[in-house]
Amino acid sequence: MDPQLALDGGCTCRAVRYRMTSAPLFVHCCHCTWCQRESGSAFALNALIESDRVVLLQGHVDVVDTPSNSGKGQRIARCPHCRIALWSNYAGSGDAIRFVRVGTLDEATRIKPDIHIYTSTKQPWLTLPAGTPAMQAYYDRKTYWPAQSLARRAAAVGG
Ligand SMILES: [Zn+2]
Ligand SMILES: [Zn+2]
Numbered sequence: 001m002d003p004q005l006a007l008d009g010g011c012t013c014r015a016v017r018y019r020m021t022s023a024p025l026f027v028h029c030c031h032c033t034w035c036q037r038e039s040g041s042a043f044a045l046n047a048l049i050e051s052d053r054v055v056l057l058q059g060h061v062d063v064v065d066t067p068s069n070s071g072k073g074q075r076i077a078r079c080p081h082c083r084i085a086l087w088s089n090y091a092g093s094g095d096a097i098r099f100v101r102v103g104t105l106d107e108a109t110r111i112k113p114d115i116h117i118y119t120s121t122k123q124p125w126l127t128l129p130a131g132t133p134a135m136q137a138y139y140d141r142k143t144y145w146p147a148q149s150l151a152r153r154a155a156a157v158g159g
Contacts, residue, residue: 006019007110008057011081015082016061016084017057020049020105021054024111027045027047027114028048028113028117030044038066045111047100047105048098051096062079064076064077070092072090085101096157114144
C-alpha cells in the first residue's frame, strides 16, 4: 500500500465527511461474533490509524459508549443524523488509535485486510484467501505489523 495514500470517507446522509491523511497502520478483518452483530454482516473491516490522521472535513460525530468483548468497551463515533458508525476507539490502544470502518471510505476497494482475526467464529460459508494471516483469536502485533507501523504506533501511544 502506498504510504502516502489519503482516502476520504463519510456517512450515508453525507453530514459527516472525513479524510484519512495517510495509509493505515494495519487492517483487521474481524470475524468475532461482536463484529458480526454490530455490522449485521459476516465480519468487520477496520483500518487502524493514528487518531490525528483522521481529519473531519465536514460535520461532527457523536461518540457512543458501547460494550465490547474485552469488557473494557469501545467508543464508536457515529453520524449524529444517520447514525452510521465511522470509526471507534478501543480501550487497548486508547484514544490514540482509531479503527476506521473501511466500508465508509469512498474508495474502500483500495484497502484490503492484512490479517483475519477471530476466525474460530468465522461464518462457515466464507473461504479466506491463502496468503493472508488468519488467527483463531487475536494476535501478537510485533509478529505481524511492519516495523514502520510499529514505530508509528509507538509514537502515537507513547510507547
Ligand atoms: Zn450521516
Ligand atoms: Zn470483532
